[in-house]
Amino acid sequence: MKDDRPLERALARVLSPRLGHAPSRWPETLYLHVRERAQRAGLGEAEYVERAGQAGEAASLAMLLDAATIGHTAAYRHPEQFERLGRVLADLAPRRPGPLRLWCAGCSTGEEAYSAAACAEAAGVDAAVLGTDVNPVAIAVARSGLLPQRRSVGAPLPAPWVERVPEALRRRVRFEVASLTDAQPALGAGPFDVILCRNVLLYFERDQVPRLLGRLAAELVPGGHIVLSPAEGILPLPPELRRGPAPGWLQRPEGDAVEPASPRAQAEEGPASTGAGAAAREPGAEAAARLLGAGRADEAEQVLAALLNADPEHLEGWFLLGEALLARGERAQARAAFQRVLRCSAAGARHVDAGALRRAAARRAEALRDPR
Ligand SMILES: C[S@@+](CC[C@H](N)C(=O)[O-])C[C@H]1O[C@@H](n2cnc3c(N)ncnc32)[C@H](O)[C@@H]1O
Structure with a gap:
């Protein structure tokens, strides 16, 4: 209300x-x-x-x-996504003329954009990165290149900077103030090969997400990638995009024809994909996902504990709990939560793509097989 x-x-x-x-x-x-x-x-x-x-x-x-705004960020945040990004860039580069173009939409103080540029550099790929954010103060910090080192555990590459971002990296990245709601959120700088928009869509209502993602997809080259955070991989998609090989990873298919989503996928996605009111029906999961996006894994875990207590078959709840535990470094418990997703009945996934969620949970449980 x-x-x-x-x-x-x-x-x-x-x-x-x-x-x-x-x-x-x-x-x-x-x-x-x-x-x-x-x-x-x-x-x-x-x-x-x-x-x-x-x-x-x-x-x-x-x-x-x-x-x-909540600007929580870090260098190489979600390290496994940067590992994949390096491989994707190395694969794309020989097929594209000129530098690859990357866009970090909702880049906060710039750590994500500089990490993407460092990742391209390590892969031996020429890349130009645009970072945009609605918060002009964050963009001023990003442009200054003076960033205290906050680095994600398990980052795939050496720290790209200590206190000051090196000049060579700064030359690859441009920062501008822009909102995702602007008529030209990418400032006419596209089309892009990869768009990172991680931990941003969590702040929007669920029924706004397909339209926002559709606008991002319009800025992609065919075959291009959109990367959301792993926890955002369960958000509803527009027809232009397909779920990719890892949680949060989306792709615009090659070729111009946009296939409509299959009836099965639509059935699995349920009412959330058509929008109205989905957020109101899933307040616990929605709140937990937002807390996770803001780096508040402890609080997310509390919200999820209450949610799962009330509804032990809540598929999305178990998946998010896995993410929260992983963020806290509780690998064994995280694995158990992801395995629990696989045991929930599909009826527990009224507002998400149950198939995609199960596949993502299986991959994560497998990756956590030897809890460190
Ligand atoms: C939690 S941070 C995520 C930063 C980075 N993407 C990451 O994952 O580490 C969310 C960012 O989204 C930005 N944001 C929120 N609403 C936005 C909008 N409408 N347009 C552009 N940026 C937005 C905020 O200012 C904030 O910097």
Whole structure:
């Protein structure tokens, strides 16, 4: 239910058109930021927010967006995806004239874009990377190349930088402020061979996702790849895209003809693929996926424990629990959760692609066979 207090109304009016999403509760950092700034300016909180949304207040709006978004990121986040990215780039490069083009949509402070450039370099591939984010403060940090080293455990390559991104890497990456909701979210820089859009779509309503992914797909070359985070691999897809070989990995088929999704896949995907109201039906899974995307695996685990307690056959819940445990380094428990997905009945997957989820869970359980 929408909150009708003046501050909530002002936040929704000023921020939601830019972000494309309106959470039921904004991050605590945003409320603290608004309180402090409004006091300093001698304004009411809602009045401060409305003013920040007016023309000529770009700096105040940028700071509001910074406080309203969750920019958690790290170099080589989801390391197994960077391993695969290196192989995919090496495979694509001989078949494309000129440098490969990559786009990190929702790149936060740039770690993902610089990691992608480092990955291309290690694969001996010429690549140009565009990083975009709706948060102008994050983009300013990304452009500065001054990044404290936060690196994912298990990263496939040596750290690409320590405190300052090397000049050679910086030359391969360009950063711009843009929202996924803009008329030209990729600023006319496409078409791209690979688009990374990881831990971003989690913040949107489930029924917005196919349209957003359709817009990303329109920026891809035929045969190009879109990479979501592994936990986002269960989101509903538009007809232009197919699920790829790993969780979160999507592909636009070669050739212009777009096949409609098979009736079986549609049946498996259930009502979520047609949109309306899916998020409202799965609030636990939705909230857990969002927490996971924000790097809050402990909290995600708590939400999932409650969800699975109430519904022990919740296929998506077990898969997300596997992801949360993996994020916390609990490999043996994560494997058990992925194996549990395989034992759930398909009736437990009312709003997701049960087949894709099972295949992803089987692969993950297999990869975790020797828990370290
Ligand atoms: C959790 S971070 C993910 C960063 C990086 N992709 C990763 O996986 O490490 C989510 C990012 O999405 C950005 N974001 C949220 N809504 C957006 C929108 N409508 N357009 C572009 N970026 C958006 C946020 O500003 C934030 O930097």
